[in-house]
Amino acid sequence: xxxxxALQIVWxxxxxxxxSGYFFLEGFDFGVGMLLGVLGKSDMDRRLMINAxxxxxxxxxxxxxxxxxxxxxxxxxxxxxxxxxxxxxLFLILAALIxxxxxxxxxxxxxxxxxxxxxxxxxxxxxxxxxxLWGVAFGDFVHGIPLNHAGQFTGxxxxxxxxxxxxxxxxxxxxxxxxxxLFLALKTTGxxxxxxxxxxxxxxxxxxxxxxxxxxxxxxxxSHINDTGVVPGILPVGALMVxxxxxxxxxxxxxxxxxxxxxxxxxxxxxxxxxxxxPRVLVSSTNNAFSLTIPQAASEHYTLVVMTIVAAIFTxxxxxxxxxxxxxxxxxxxxxxxxGETAVPATSPTPE
Amino acid sequence: MSALALxxxxxxxxxxxxxxxxxxxxGMALSLAxxxxxYHRTKNEKYGQIxxxxxxxxxxNFAIGVVTGIVQEFQFGMNWSQYSVFxxxxxGAPLAIEGLLAFxxxxxxxxxxxxxxxxVSERVHLFSIWMVSIGTMFSALFxxxxxxxxxxxxxxxxxxxxxxxxxxxxxxxxVNPTLIVTFFHTLLAAITTAAAIILAVSAYQLAKRGKTPAxxxxxxxxxxxxxxxxxxxxxxxxxxxxVMTKEQPMKMASAEALYNTQTxxxxxxxxxxxxxxxPIFQIRLPHLLSVLADNSWNSTVQGIxxxxxxxxxxxxxxxxxxxxxxxxxxxxxMVGVGGVLLLxxxxxxxxxxxxxxxxxxxYLKAAVWVAALPFIANTTGWIFTEVGRQPWIVYGLxxxxxxxxxxxxxxxxxxxxxxxxxxxxxxxxxxxxxxxYARKPLSEPPQSAESAHTADLVY
Numbered sequence: 001x002x003x004x005x006a007l008q009i010v011w012x013x014x015x016x017x018x019x020s021g022y023f024f025l026e027g028f029d030f031g032v033g034m035l036l037g038v039l040g041k042s043d044m045d046r047r048l049m050i051n052a053x054x055x056x057x058x059x060x061x062x063x064x065x066x067x068x069x070x071x072x073x074x075x076x077x078x079x080x081x082x083x084x085x086x087x088x089x090l091f092l093i094l095a096a097l098i099x100x101x102x103x104x105x106x107x108x109x110x111x112x113x114x115x116x117x118x119x120x121x122x123x124x125x126x127x128x129x130x131x132x133l134w135g136v137a138f139g140d141f142v143h144g145i146p147l148n149h150a151g152q153f154t155g156x157x158x159x160x161x162x163x164x165x166x167x168x169x170x171x172x173x174x175x176x177x178x179x180x181x182l183f184l185a186l187k188t189t190g191x192x193x194x195x196x197x198x199x200x201x202x203x204x205x206x207x208x209x210x211x212x213x214x215x216x217x218x219x220x221x222x223s224h225i226n227d228t229g230v231v232p233g234i235l236p237v238g239a240l241m242v243x244x245x246x247x248x249x250x251x252x253x254x255x256x257x258x259x260x261x262x263x264x265x266x267x268x269x270x271x272x273x274x275x276x277x278x279p280r281v282l283v284s285s286t287n288n289a290f291s292l293t294i295p296q297a298a299s300e301h302y303t304l305v306v307m308t309i310v311a312a313i314f315t316x317x318x319x320x321x322x323x324x325x326x327x328x329x330x331x332x333x334x335x336x337x338x339x340g341e342t343a344v345p346a347t348s349p350t351p352e
Numbered sequence: 353m354s355a356l357a358l359x360x361x362x363x364x365x366x367x368x369x370x371x372x373x374x375x376x377x378x379g380m381a382l383s384l385a386x387x388x389x390x391y392h393r394t395k396n397e398k399y400g401q402i403x404x405x406x407x408x409x410x411x412x413n414f415a416i417g418v419v420t421g422i423v424q425e426f427q428f429g430m431n432w433s434q435y436s437v438f439x440x441x442x443x444g445a446p447l448a449i450e451g452l453l454a455f456x457x458x459x460x461x462x463x464x465x466x467x468x469x470x471x472v473s474e475r476v477h478l479f480s481i482w483m484v485s486i487g488t489m490f491s492a493l494f495x496x497x498x499x500x501x502x503x504x505x506x507x508x509x510x511x512x513x514x515x516x517x518x519x520x521x522x523x524x525x526x527v528n529p530t531l532i533v534t535f536f537h538t539l540l541a542a543i544t545t546a547a548a549i550i551l552a553v554s555a556y557q558l559a560k561r562g563k564t565p566a567x568x569x570x571x572x573x574x575x576x577x578x579x580x581x582x583x584x585x586x587x588x589x590x591x592x593x594x595v596m597t598k599e600q601p602m603k604m605a606s607a608e609a610l611y612n613t614q615t616x617x618x619x620x621x622x623x624x625x626x627x628x629x630x631p632i633f634q635i636r637l638p639h640l641l642s643v644l645a646d647n648s649w650n651s652t653v654q655g656i657x658x659x660x661x662x663x664x665x666x667x668x669x670x671x672x673x674x675x676x677x678x679x680x681x682x683x684x685x686m687v688g689v690g691g692v693l694l695l696x697x698x699x700x701x702x703x704x705x706x707x708x709x710x711x712x713x714x715y716l717k718a719a720v721w722v723a724a725l726p727f728i729a730n731t732t733g734w735i736f737t738e739v740g741r742q743p744w745i746v747y748g749l750x751x752x753x754x755x756x757x758x759x760x761x762x763x764x765x766x767x768x769x770x771x772x773x774x775x776x777x778x779x780x781x782x783x784x785x786x787x788x789y790a791r792k793p794l795s796e797p798p799q800s801a802e803s804a805h806t807a808d809l810v811y
Contacts, residue, residue, distance in 0.1 A: 072443070102782075
């Protein structure tokens with residue numbers, strides 16, 4: 001088997017970074033969406049929660065589009081194999097993202113209570129479903145899906161639901177919910193903030209337990225298929241440590257640090273999964289020799305060079321202005337009369 | 353039905369649907385940026401009102417454009433994985449660059465524009481809508497670069513060991529003649545679309561509420577932009593036709609239902625009856641097709657039968673003829689609708705010049721219906737472009753039938769029904785909201801100190 005070239009490794013790393021960024025950023029706004037029913041007691045609460053991610057959620061979702069596009073460009077065979085193998089699962093994710101995306105925009109523009117209720121459901125389900133299904137998909141990457149000698153997927157929708165991958169999905173679901181609660185704890189005021197903090201205190205230990213169990217299972221999964229891998233021990237252990245730290249921090253009331261810690265854990269978990277894959281991009285559960293590898297999946301050198309130049313020029317720019325928007329919208333938001341930093345009218349803007 | 357046929361239907365439905373919203377986004381972002389610049393320069397409240405009013409319609413439309421766009425990026429891998437493997441070396445790059453350059457720009461700055469009023473300075477707020485507009489144009493450029501490769505592959509070679517297309521010259525992709533003409537044609541069409549909507553909404557409001565400075569100005573803007581963009585696009589379309597004649601002669605022949613090579617070819621305006629045999633009734637304009645094809649009175653335009661024979665010699669046995677009835681009629685509808693739009697805009701200019709626009713009720717009422725026309729032209733234009741390329745998915749390199757994923761008909765059937773249902777629901781909801789917001793009166797101009805802060809709760 002060929003060894004990956006330096007440029008192929010660069011792109012494997014970049015794609016890992018893009019997915020980490022995606023899970024970090026959209027992770028918390030999935031979390032906010034999932035908790036809409038739990039934390040949003042009143043319509044105003046729910047509006048505050050949605051507006052907390054309002055200016056930035058769309059930019060966060062672009063990380064997914066760029067991750068997908070970069071995979072297509074740098075590893076076309078990986079993109080083609082995964083996207084066709086996960087056909088129905090991706091349809092569910094797309095359906096969820098569609099309803100969730102328009103729900104943010106449309107929810108407040110209708111007249112009736114019922115209208116808003118429906119869009120609330122769209123936001124909750126539309127956030128929970130992808131949060132879980134992306135985890136399932138990544139679990140499948142390392143656990144393996146049935147691929148034959150030609151790299152063709154021979155299973156069906158249900159072969160994607162191995163116990164390990166389902167558990168990975170539950171882990172991402174719980175972790176993203178925790179991340180979302182911590183984000184809201186930083187963005188809200190008053191009673192909603194207190195409720196959010198209470199929930200974050202309860203969710204953080206659960207996230208830690210899931211992360212621990214998931215990393216342990218990943219370790220046994222890797223040794224089960226006799227896969228020495230290239231994961232440095234410090235990475236999963238570090239991912240667990242910061243999750244433990246988050247539990248302590250959240251009890252002590254350091255919500256900002258707890259948010260950063262869970263975020264670091266998300267990045268650590270994603271990195272662990274990618275390094276567990278290396279030098280493969282997709283494991284075959286039929287026979288490890290049929291697994292898809294980086295050199296098999298990669299584009300030619302020239303394409304990778306072009307892409308590297310473009311990425312080197314524009315990525316810093318993107319990070320700069322995306323970071324700036326978080327600075328612009330750094331303040332907490334609050335309902336009127338609650339003594340917050342910003343006054344807003346109590347009623348929804350009712351159309352004519 | 354086979355997974356291939358179902359996948360083709362799914363792609364057709366989802367892309368046509370997506371492209372209802374895309375031109376509005378592109379054209380409206382530019383229009384808003386211009387209006388807001390006018391407001392910034394003059395501080396005339398009517399421009400501010402126009403921006404606020406159409407900004408809401410823009411946001412409603414933008415959301416649906418974004419979410420249906422994700423489907424398109426995923427679908428290449430989901431339904432067309434063999435295609436994705438074949439062209440991934442080339443096709444993936446513009447897609448990734450589109451995300452990095454365009455999607456980040458438009459979504460991030462749209463967030464600033466929608467939520468940032470009062471949080472950023474007026475200049476930064478203005479800057480952000482320009483960034484959104486530039487983002488939408490970048491997006492068009494790169495996705496059309498990808499599409500143009502499918503129409504007219506350049507800057508590639510076929511790897512002899514893998515039989516895949518690999519990129520040899522990225523720059524060639526960006527200066528592909530097909531891309532350059534298609535980009536301007538599409539951009540102008542998007543501007544036309546937005547102008548028609550701005551005109552329609554303003555005309556409705558003028559007819560309903562009488563003279564309002566803001567809507568009078570918006571209607572004039574709509575007419576002027578409609579006229580200029582349509583006028584320019586007629587020329588760009590003409591050049592595009594010539595590029596197409598050279599690069600995809602079969603598409604040109606099938607647009608004309610020209611079965612046999614002709615010198616000094618006439619242009620068929622419309623046909624009743626059989627296109628391939630003896631038509632029942634036909635109007636033909638002598639020599640016009642030759643003129644359109646390469647600006648000369650007596651040039652030779654190749655016919656479908658001759659091209660078919662050439663293609664068989666070149667690519668092996670098989671039919672290389674697209675469904676001619678589709679290409680013939682979609683082409684005519686597109687061009688015809690363009691002509692009607694140009695005429696309608698010219699009439700509007702005439703009323704404007706005589707200062708009678710606001711009182712000419714038939715025109716204002718007609719303008720509401722005319723807004724449907726750009727969508728018909730956009731859709732038929734793309735159906736013509738894509739169907740006219742058949743049986744190829746990448747012209748001359750890969751047939752559509754060779755690009756499909758190895759999926760069961762059941763799987764594709766489920767998603768085809770699923771997307772159709774979801775998109776129908778969205779169309780109803782989106783249409784409802786657009787109409788509701790298009791009918792609302794203008795918001796009161798003097799903003800109180802309190803409402804200046806409402807940007808926090810935009811949703």
